[in-house]
Amino acid sequence: MLATMLLALTQQAAAQTPPKQTPQDLVDALRTAFGAHHARAVHTKGVMLEGAFTPDAAARALTKAPIFAGGSLPVIARFSLFAGIPDIPDTDAGAPPTGLALKIKAKDGSDYDLASDQHNGFIVATSDEFAEFLRDVGASGPNAPHPTAVEQFLATHPIAKTFLASLTVPASYATATYFGINSFKWTNAKGHPTYVRYQYLPRAGEHYLKPAEWKARRPSYLQDDIVARVAREPVAFDWYAQIAEKGDKIEDPSIAWPDSRRRVKLGTFTFTRLPRDAAAADRQYMVLPGQPHAGIEAADPMLLLRNKAYPISFRGRQ
Numbered sequence: 001m002l003a004t005m006l007l008a009l010t011q012q013a014a015a016q017t018p019p020k021q022t023p024q025d026l027v028d029a030l031r032t033a034f035g036a037h038h039a040r041a042v043h044t045k046g047v048m049l050e051g052a053f054t055p056d057a058a059a060r061a062l063t064k065a066p067i068f069a070g071g072s073l074p075v076i077a078r079f080s081l082f083a084g085i086p087d088i089p090d091t092d093a094g095a096p097p098t099g100l101a102l103k104i105k106a107k108d109g110s111d112y113d114l115a116s117d118q119h120n121g122f123i124v125a126t127s128d129e130f131a132e133f134l135r136d137v138g139a140s141g142p143n144a145p146h147p148t149a150v151e152q153f154l155a156t157h158p159i160a161k162t163f164l165a166s167l168t169v170p171a172s173y174a175t176a177t178y179f180g181i182n183s184f185k186w187t188n189a190k191g192h193p194t195y196v197r198y199q200y201l202p203r204a205g206e207h208y209l210k211p212a213e214w215k216a217r218r219p220s221y222l223q224d225d226i227v228a229r230v231a232r233e234p235v236a237f238d239w240y241a242q243i244a245e246k247g248d249k250i251e252d253p254s255i256a257w258p259d260s261r262r263r264v265k266l267g268t269f270t271f272t273r274l275p276r277d278a279a280a281a282d283r284q285y286m287v288l289p290g291q292p293h294a295g296i297e298a299a300d301p302m303l304l305l306r307n308k309a310y311p312i313s314f315r316g317r318q
């Protein structure tokens with residue numbers, strides 16, 4: 001009990017000032033960086049799979065959320081490249097980190113949405129800094145004089161510089177680990193809180209490409225691979241909660257928690273097929289990554305902003 005109180009106090013003390021940039025500002029900044037088009041403002045090129053989520057009983061010690069009560073539930077997933085460019089080659093520098101969005105259809109008709117990407121930690125600490133970074137990317141085209149705005153940004157943001165230098169590229173969407181990055185507060189049936197971050201580990205094992213191997217791949221190798229793969233075998237990921245300890249940053253997604261933190265297996269996602277109408281499914285699909293549910297609430301303000309920004313981008317493609 002004392003440990004829980006201390007943890008809560010540490011986390012309160014770290015509370016950020018409220019963001020100045022609005023969700024609309026963030027979507028506009030994404031369009032400044034990647035261009036305006038009637039598709040997702042970011043993570044634009046993607047491919048969807050359908051399947052099921054099977055919960056693990058261990059999750060019930062952490063949250064009372066009904067999706068963990070037992071029994072399989074339908075899931076729709078979308079793998080994507082990072083950039084907001086519809087026809088970007090999978091081998092372009094703007095492709096990583098690749099993303100994984102998940103939508104679990106609960107028995108009561110509600111959606112449990114998750115959005116993760118392949119790097120353990122976000123490029124910056126806050127949505128305000130992300131807006132600044134995106135605008136600097138937009139101002140740093142091929143004809144911009146050096147140091148460009150983005151070069152100047154990176155010179156003063158060492159975490160962002162390290163982030164860009166350490167991105168990996170997967171051999172397949174099915175062979176990357178994905179990270180939820182932002183923190184959640186989970187509450188179990190006894191009212192006990194736990195701060196968690198999500199991780200999704202590939203059943204096919206991790207397999208990343210060396211730069212020369214990557215550049216030699218076809219422009220849609222990730223999409224081609226996952227379509228062929230799911231036709232011959234299930235594509236599966238185990239979902240884990242990484243558990244915060246005292247002093248771990250709850251509201252700063254740019255700082256990963258140590259790998260030594262305890263992980264609890266929450267269940268398994270198993271994908272077995274493509275949607276019947278892929279283009280319609282892609283247009284209609286939208287995740288709300290900060291949506292609260294019984295036993296699950298956002299603990300990082302970035303999630304609340306993301307929850308308002310995604311529908312703005314969604315409306316742009318209807």
Ligand code: HEM
Binds near residue numbers: 041046253285287311
């Ligand atoms: C302030 C920070 C962020 C902003 C403003 C933002 C904004 C957006 C927007 C506008 C979309 C398009 C949504 C749509 O049109 O349906 C999107 C998609 C996505 N974002 Fe973020 N995002 C942020 C942080 C993150 C983080 C931290 C992650 C990973 C943990 C992430 C992962 C994704 C993924 C995987 C998608 C694709 C969703 C899909 O496939 O439908 N984003 N983001």
